[in-house]
Amino acid sequence: MQGLSIKPSTKLQLSSLLVAVATVMLVLLAGVAHGGGRRLVVSSSEDEPCKKMTVYYHDILYNGNNTGNATAAARTNGTFGLLVVFDNLVTEEQALSSELVARAQGFYFYDKEEDNAWFAFSLVFNSTAYRGTLNLIGPDLIAEKTRDLSVVGGTGDFFMARGVATLRTDSFEGLYYFRLQMDIKLYECYV
Template identity: 60%
Template sequence: MATWSTKPSLIAAAIVVLGLSCSAGVAHGRRHGRSFVSSYDEPCKEMRLYLHDIIYDYSNSTSNSTSAAATKPTALSTAVADPGYFFGEMVVFNDPVTEGTALPPSLNETAAVRAQGMYFYDRKEAPNAWFSFSLVFNSTAHGHGTINLMGADLMSEKTRDISVVGGTGDFFMTRGIATLSTDEASAGLEYFRLKMDIKLYECYV
């Protein structure tokens, strides 16, 4: 009797687990019919984008600025940092992102792709940054949703890689690598343009 009585319980438990899994998939934006593609030899999706950052420094227009420092210099940073940036400075940004190098004529928050997040300088002797941000997509060309990136931006290197650690919407649970290079920068880093070559190796398609 004990053997037969446990079978309905096991079946019921399996149905509950399956139901929870399906509900979780729907809640996290998975669409019916999408399949998971994973390859570490060839990316399942590639794109080249340009991030434009214009930091507000009290002399430029607030409407044309896309980032602002959120910290004040410490005694250590004042003693060791070069003018124009300081050790421990954190900048919050909402930058326009383009497919070409030209700065868009309008910097408002309705651009098809935006980079939203922060970076901070983590080296005392020279500029060196750590990034954490989301690419927010709202276009027919690239889709809708976000790609989340983070990692060290070793600014002295010509190219540097940061991690794609996830995504939402059309980029649900994606992972990969973004190779950054400084395409243009002003002397005091009030403006810089980053070229981002993004290769995704895990995609839902």
């Protein structure tokens, strides 16, 4: 039996065909990875975000007696501060009993010396209005009237979103409950 030999011109054609097929596959995969046909919308002005909303974040810290309604719990109480893990309610209006629009799931650290916090969490939306997540991260300088957290990504209706969430303390009841008004403005959206 003789070995199979391929002519140089056929090798070139085969290589070109493989490159073409690989290119088409990469383009198709890139389309899926970038939202399956969605197009990127980038705001041209700070005053005109591509998507905006106002929601209310409710934090009910476990105090030893409120197991039934606590949504956050201190996991450490170390030398330098406090780590709190949470699965908080996010509502459309100020009242805790108003329509649930998302869950805020993540953690924050309190700095023991300065009473500031640092947040890292996802807003998990599962409603008729929105599905998906928004990922937020940054410092919460509690003494400031407003504070900004970075929106660093998202999934679903918020695929790869970028923007800012401006926080304002809306209510504070002792050590175990606070409510934040969150004005979220997205400046990069896939639609």
